[in-house]
Amino acid sequence: MSTPQTSGDVTAGGASTADDPWPVRVVSTKIKQWIERLGGVWVEGQITQLSRRPGTRTAFLTLRDPSADVSLNVTCSPRLFSEAPVELTEGSRVVVWGKPSFYTGRGTFSLHVTEIRAVGIGELLARIERLKALLKAEGLFDPRLKRPLPFLPGRIGLITGRASAAERDVLSVSRRRWPEVQFEVRNTAVQGAGAVAQIVEALIELDADPTIDVIIIARGGGSVEDLLPFSDETLCRAIVSATTPVVSAIGHEPDNPVCDYVADLRAATPTDAAKRVVPDVVAERALVRELRDRSAAALRTWVTREQRLLIQLRTRPVLADPHAAITQRAEDVARLRDSARRDVVRSIDRAVSDIQSLRSRLSALGPAATLARGYAVVQAVDDDGASHVVTAVDAAPAGAKLRVRVSDGVLRATSAGPE
Incomplete structure (x- = not known):
């Protein structure tokens, strides 16, 4: 594209300064040149603000990014809408082919589209x-x-x-x-x-x-x-x-x-x-009532079970009459004590009887009984005072001192010798 003529020998390639600024037309032209260098692009978006006036050669619409608050002004031929295989309306998702353009007269940017494809449901x-x-x-x-x-x-x-x-x-x-x-x-x-x-x-x-x-x-x-x-x-x-x-x-x-x-x-x-x-407040209140009733029933069941257990424990003999076991044991102790006493008495009586029997036998067989029947115990007394029983006549020679024990006392005598 040719560079527009500028007044005062200002060219498109010259640098702008405060003393030598560019006119608006030069800036617009430069912007247009830079934008058009992009070439054709495929763009996807959603159609909004569609304007198709009968008899006009250009349709205007806005192509909006569905995911961000960003949009582009688009121009195209109304034929692209009338000949489209599916109806294109506001809200349709489309893919368009177009070239960026900058209108220098108003300083506006738009995308001039020559092909529009609807994005199908499958895609x-x-x-x-x-x-x-x-x-x-x-x-x-x-x-x-x-x-x-x-x-x-x-x-x-x-x-x-x-x-x-x-x-x-x-x-x-x-x-x-x-x-x-x-x-x-x-x-x-x-x-x-x-x-x-x-x-x-x-x-x-x-x-x-x-x-x-x-x-x-x-x-x-x-x-x-x-x-x-x-x-x-x-x-x-x-x-x-x-x-x-x-x-x-x-x-x-x-x-x-x-x-x-x-x-x-x-x-x-x-x-x-x-x-x-x-x-649901009604359901929650019903649930609270149900839980309360269930807990009350469970508590009553527990109390009843414990009461029954206490009754069973109280009816047991050991708890129904706590003194019964002691009384029974006391009776057993008394019975055993009486039995032990009887056994002891019998043992004593038997021992007494045995002693009396032995005493009688001892009395019958002892020297006292023999002495009582007229016998005497003769002992020879030595000069040193010792004595020994005389069992033979040789033990009491003549002149020997004798000690004679009879049933009621002791006699002193002198041996006259054997006969």
Whole structure:
């Protein structure tokens, strides 16, 4: 492209200074040259703000990044829409081929597109599966990372569409189950361009609130394209990064966006999320009554069993009449004592009888009895006073001193010798 003519001999290649600045047209031309060096590019995005006026040769639209608040102005021929194999409307995911252009007259940038391809359902599903595989490989689906939900949350954060059926269901079911529960609601877009950015912003804001005990992300059912924001990688990683437990309640039972796998709890529907997060006051009171009745019954059974055991113990002879054992033993002791006394008496009597018998025999056989019958014991007395019984006549020669013992005394005599 030729360099535009400049007044005052200013050329496109000259350096600009405070004394020799470039005119606006030169700057715009240079920007246009640099931008157009990029050449043709393939770009993926979501169509928003589509404008096709009948009779015009140019259609205007905005191509928005589904995962970020970034957009491009796009121009193309209306023929690309009318001849497209599928209808292209606002919200459609497309891949376009175009060249960047800079309009020097107004100083605006746009992408001039010559080919538009709709991103089919098959390709979207394949991308979702690839994202699932990536996040699973990173361990973000690990059940050990799931945070437990509080039994009775005092304040619940709710991210949902404005005046949506999902919001109505969650609030009505929760308050019917536990009227005291409080909600902090954040209404965001739940489909289309900008939904991911708004949901992530609301999630970060609620997660930073220390009064929020659990966060519910809720949306009703819809097509695969409608639920695409909830399979966005940015949103999934934001859920994982949150410190507050997050419940995913997207669509109906068959719908499984990627955020269901990274959330701490997946609810089949928004109504199911309310039931899973908020306990039923009626059911809890019934459970408390049941547990109280069961504990009272268990206590009564225990007391009855212990009373029965005490009665059995008290009816045992040893406890029914504690003195009986002592009395019985006393009687045994008395009986044994009497028996021992009788045995001792018999032994003494027998010994006395034996002694008397021996005494009688001794008396009958002793020298006293013999002396009483007229016999005497003769002893010879020596000069030194010693005496010995005279058993022969030779032991008492004539003149020997004798000691004669009779039954009633002792006599002194002198031996006259043997006859």
